[in-house]
Amino acid sequence: MKLVILDRDGTINNDSDEFIKSPDEWKPLPGALEAIARLNHAGWHVAVASNQSGLGRGLFDVASLNAMHAKMHKLLAAQGGRIDAVFYCPHAADEGCRCRKPRPGLFEQIAERFGVDLHGVPVVGDGLRDLQAGVAVGCEPHLVLTGKGAPLRGQPLPDNYPPGTRVHEDLAAFAEWVIAQPARTIA
Numbered sequence: 001m002k003l004v005i006l007d008r009d010g011t012i013n014n015d016s017d018e019f020i021k022s023p024d025e026w027k028p029l030p031g032a033l034e035a036i037a038r039l040n041h042a043g044w045h046v047a048v049a050s051n052q053s054g055l056g057r058g059l060f061d062v063a064s065l066n067a068m069h070a071k072m073h074k075l076l077a078a079q080g081g082r083i084d085a086v087f088y089c090p091h092a093a094d095e096g097c098r099c100r101k102p103r104p105g106l107f108e109q110i111a112e113r114f115g116v117d118l119h120g121v122p123v124v125g126d127g128l129r130d131l132q133a134g135v136a137v138g139c140e141p142h143l144v145l146t147g148k149g150a151p152l153r154g155q156p157l158p159d160n161y162p163p164g165t166r167v168h169e170d171l172a173a174f175a176e177w178v179i180a181q182p183a184r185t186i187a
């Protein structure tokens with residue numbers, strides 16, 4: 001199968017230092033849902049791996065998170081696209097869990113759910129932690145210059161990013177790039 005793993009906030013939708021706490025606050029970035037639909041049409045399955053420490057901090061509850069994802073799935077379906085699964089870390093930063101990126105727990109959950117080795121699977125995110133978490137399980141790192149990545153536009157990539165990190169303007173540019181690559185699948 002062909003699988004890509006996407007971060008959510010700042011990659012698919014707008015991000016906020018105040019957290020995205022409700023469906024009203026969840027707004028897709030321009031072209032992002034269309035990009036996911038294009039990936040799907042090219043045969044890619046899409047999973048999301050997202051830190052949602054606002055849950056652990058009590059800023060919103062699971063019902064609100066589910067409602068945000070229902071909105072995401074609905075808007076995406078209207079574009080002819082589909083996200084297979086959303087994996088999130090509900091913990092606050094000080095809980096020391098294994099699933100909060102840059103730790104690899106969400107990726108391990110995805111590997112288990114899909115029954116695949118994630119070696120070479122593209123991971124796309126707007127922040128260093130997204131890429132570190134993916135690289136820890138062998139994913140191929142892709143940074144988008146939206147969300148927290150936007151300040152890096154026009155700058156050289158900082159040295160602390162994983163070797164081989166590819167930089168894309170946004171999720172649409174990533175989709176265009178990966179679709180143009182020679183066919184590759186994972187076991």
Ligand SMILES: [Mg+2]
Binds near residue numbers: 007008011126127147
């Ligand atoms: Mg993000």
Ligand SMILES: [Zn+2]
Binds near residue numbers: 089091097099100
């Ligand atoms: Zn966690």
